[in-house]
Amino acid sequence: MNLAKRKQLFARLQAANPHPKTELNYQSTFELLIAVVLSAQATDKGVNKATEKLFAVANTPAQIKALGVDGLKTYIKTIGLYHTKAENIIRLCQQLLTEHQGQVPDNRVALEKLPGVGRKTANVVLNTAFRQPVMAVDTHIFRVSNRTKIAPGKTVREVEDQLMKKIPTPFLLDAHHWLILLGRYTCVARKPRCGSCIIEDLCEYQDKQYE
Template identity: 65%
Template sequence: MNAAKSRALFETLREVNPAPATELEYSSPFELLIAVLLSAQATDIGVNKATRKLYPVAHTPQQMLELGEEGLIGYIKTIGLYKTKAKHVIETCRILVERHGGKVPPDRAALEALPGVGRKTANVVLNTAFGEPTIAVDTHIFRVANRTGLAPGKNVQIVEDKLLKVVPREFLHDAHHWLILHGRYVCKARKPECWHCVIEPLCEFRDKTEAPRG
């Protein structure tokens, strides 16, 4: 996709959704970090249901530590891989308290040193909590980037690198949210809903689908 089409694509997404945001519920960088950790192989809806009960009880690293693994499991057992996630969350909280004064560091290396935090999670936190122009390539963004021709690549790192080059700078901060929401609700994996896609005229996806009949 050339530069003109790329710009037009994001101008269209901005027109439809001027202020895109994560669907995870949070009120601090710490709450966002924990929500993203819990969201791996889980839905945002499921995570939000758990954190609505968890955060009133423990919304700081110290409070989470005092809750402990078993206490935390009581709140997140409806989420997939909850035992592993509880272990990662508690150890992450321990590191935040001991090394970072109980604060989430706005630094990629420090974030990726936390248990269970990889590049994708770090990118989400840096972008959403600290306003950095990062793009966390999940399955939705990977699919949209490849289908549309915006930033095709064989793996998430290639797609991320390409997106950072082709997305006009003025759209970089919000690109992550626009693309993930578009992949989640329109450019779906099995049945992309091309018939009501606002960027369909710009999309280079060959196998565009027709509106369902009946």
């Protein structure tokens, strides 16, 4: 996809949703971090249902650490991989308290040293909470990038690197949210809803669906 098309594509996404936001519910950077850790292989809706109850009783590193692994599990047991996530989150809270004065760090290196935090989670926090122009690539964004030919790549990291190069700078800050919403609701996995897509004429997907 050429630059002119990419500019027009993101201009349309911006016009349709000028201030895109994550669908995870949070009131602080720490709450966002916990929600994103929980969201791995889980839906935002499922995470929000669990964190609504969790954050009502514990929404700081000290408070969640005080719950302990078993206490935390009672709040997140409806979420996939909750055993591992509970252990990681308790260790994460301890690390925030001992190494960062209870604050979520605003740089990738420190974030990725936290238990349960990989590159994608770090990028979400850096972009959403700290408004840094980085790109978190999940399954939706990977699919959209390859289908539309915005930034094709064989691996998640390759797609991330291509998106960072090819997304016009004025749109980079919010591109993560636009692309994830496009993939979640329109450019869905099994049968993309091309007929209702606002970038359909710009998209270079060869097998468009219109039923």
